Amino acid sequence: MMQLVIFLAVGTGLLVLLLVAIRRQPSHAAGSAGELVTAKRTLESLQLGLLPADLVEQVFGRQDFAYISSIGSNELTDLFMSERKRLALMWIGQIRKQVRALKDFHVSRSRMFTHMSRWREFSIALDFAGLEIRCRVLQLLMRWRGPYAAPNFARRTATTAGRLCSVLDQSLAFLTPGTPARLGSESGADGTTLIG
Amino acid sequence: MIAKAKRADVLAASEDLRRRTLPYTSGSLDRLIYLASMRDYNTGIYVHEGLAARFSPEVACEALADCHRESFQELTSLQLKNLAEQLELYMRSTGTAPGDFLRSWKDLAPYRVAVPLGTDSLLAEFLFSNLKIALAILEHRHSQVLEPTPAA
Numbered sequence: 293m294m295q296l297v298i299f300l301a302v303g304t305g306l307l308v309l310l311l312v313a314i315r316r317q318p319s320h321a322a323g324s325a326g327e328l329v330t331a332k333r334t335l336e337s338l339q340l341g342l343l344p345a346d347l348v349e350q351v352f353g354r355q356d357f358a359y360i361s362s363i364g365s366n367e368l369t370d371l372f373m374s375e376r377k378r379l380a381l382m383w384i385g386q387i388r389k390q391v392r393a394l395k396d397f398h399v400s401r402s403r404m405f406t407h408m409s410r411w412r413e414f415s416i417a418l419d420f421a422g423l424e425i426r427c428r429v430l431q432l433l434m435r436w437r438g439p440y441a442a443p444n445f446a447r448r449t450a451t452t453a454g455r456l457c458s459v460l461d462q463s464l465a466f467l468t469p470g471t472p473a474r475l476g477s478e479s480g481a482d483g484t485t486l487i488g
Numbered sequence: 489m490i491a492k493a494k495r496a497d498v499l500a501a502s503e504d505l506r507r508r509t510l511p512y513t514s515g516s517l518d519r520l521i522y523l524a525s526m527r528d529y530n531t532g533i534y535v536h537e538g539l540a541a542r543f544s545p546e547v548a549c550e551a552l553a554d555c556h557r558e559s560f561q562e563l564t565s566l567q568l569k570n571l572a573e574q575l576e577l578y579m580r581s582t583g584t585a586p587g588d589f590l591r592s593w594k595d596l597a598p599y600r601v602a603v604p605l606g607t608d609s610l611l612a613e614f615l616f617s618n619l620k621i622a623l624a625i626l627e628h629r630h631s632q633v634l635e636p637t638p639a640a
Contacts, residue, residue: 337608346565350614356568363625371624372568375617379610386610 331397334390339457348450351379352443376439380446381431387453388427394460395420419456426452501543501551505536510555514581516562517574523556524602532605556604564615572622579626586630593623 350356360372398416426449433441513519526534534552535545543551566574579589593599599619603612 340608347611347614350565350567359567359569360621360625363628365628368621368624368628372621375621379614379617382613383610 331394334393334397335457335461337390339454339461345450348447351376351383352439352446354440354443357440373438377434380434380439384427384430384434384446384449387449388424388431391420391423391427391453391456394457395424398460416456416459419452419459423449423452423456497543497547498550498554501539501547502554504542505539505551505555515574515577516559516566517571517578518581519559520556520563520602521578521599523552523559524604526552527556529601553604557607560604560607560615564611566618568618568621568625571618572625575619575622576626586626590623590627590630594627 357372357376360369363369398420426445430442430446430449433445510519510522513522523534526536528535534549534556536548536552539548539551542548563571563574579586582589597616597620600616603615
């Protein structure tokens with residue numbers, strides 16, 4: 293009787309493990325392709341929309357603040373500070389959200405498509421963790437002391453996120469179609485030069 | 489290949505627009521509002537009959553969209569001081585009384601529908617926020633002009 297109970301327990305355990313293993317596998321190829329494209333878009337949105345140095349400089353630079361201060365109206369200064377705080381929090385919130393999405397994607401899918409060394413994997417994991425901490429600290433600082441709480445820290449966070457994006461971009465490079473070089477010198481039927 | 493050849497047409501149409509029409513706008517904000525007004529609210533398609541007659545409706549639409557994105561980028565790259573100047577220029581070009589203009593822009597925020605399609609939400613929010621502050625700056629200046637200066 294005891295042997296039967298043990299046998300059934302081991303059998304049930306193996307069945308549960310098998311079900312868990314099945315659930316962890318990608319369900320179908322189309323879903324994976326969709327996730328790849330979404331990840332590529334997230335990456336582009338980060339690189340083009342949130343991380344350009346001029347945008348970071350406009351949000352965290354002090355030129356606009358100096359101009360507003362020179363007008364000498366407390367009401368205007370308060371409005372400016374509250375608007376910049378809202379923007380700065382929105383900026384860091386979006387970076388955090390997109391970095392998280394990229395991390396989830398990297399953990400679940402991206403590493404299956406590229407052959408990364410264990411050291412590289414470890415370095416990326418550290419970058420993700422560091423960025424998450426930086427974003428959280430920056431959010432707290434901005435909530436507490438306003439948009440100009442730590443402008444250099446914000447710039448460095450943007451640089452770190454940019455660096456991580458370019459590493460991840462390399463692992464998704466196969467999604468960017470290449471253009472054959474010979475197209476550059478072709479001409480259309482009407483004589484127009486085709487830009488490659 | 490057809491798409492690439494068309495692109496050359498779009499570049500020519502954009503250049504035509506920059507040379508013949510856009511120089512008559514008072515500044516980059518005026519350009520943004522003008523180009524946004526060329527867009528059908530229901531379809532998102534830009535319509536410009538003169539340009540469509542010279543090129544084609546599709547090419548004209550793409551050229552207008554390109555110029556619209558360009559003027560949006562130009563505005564978002566401006567410092568607050570310059571944006572306030574652009575807003576003042578635009579206000580004067582409309583011929584509306586400053587009080588009426590400032591009130592309706594504050595209440596209706598028409599600039600919210602003037603951004604190109606597919607604009608990053610943070611960039612759009614950045615421009616809206618700066619325009620809100622620029623409006624407050626103009627209102628402040630306007631109220632100072634209206635207030636009688638105390639006699640010395």
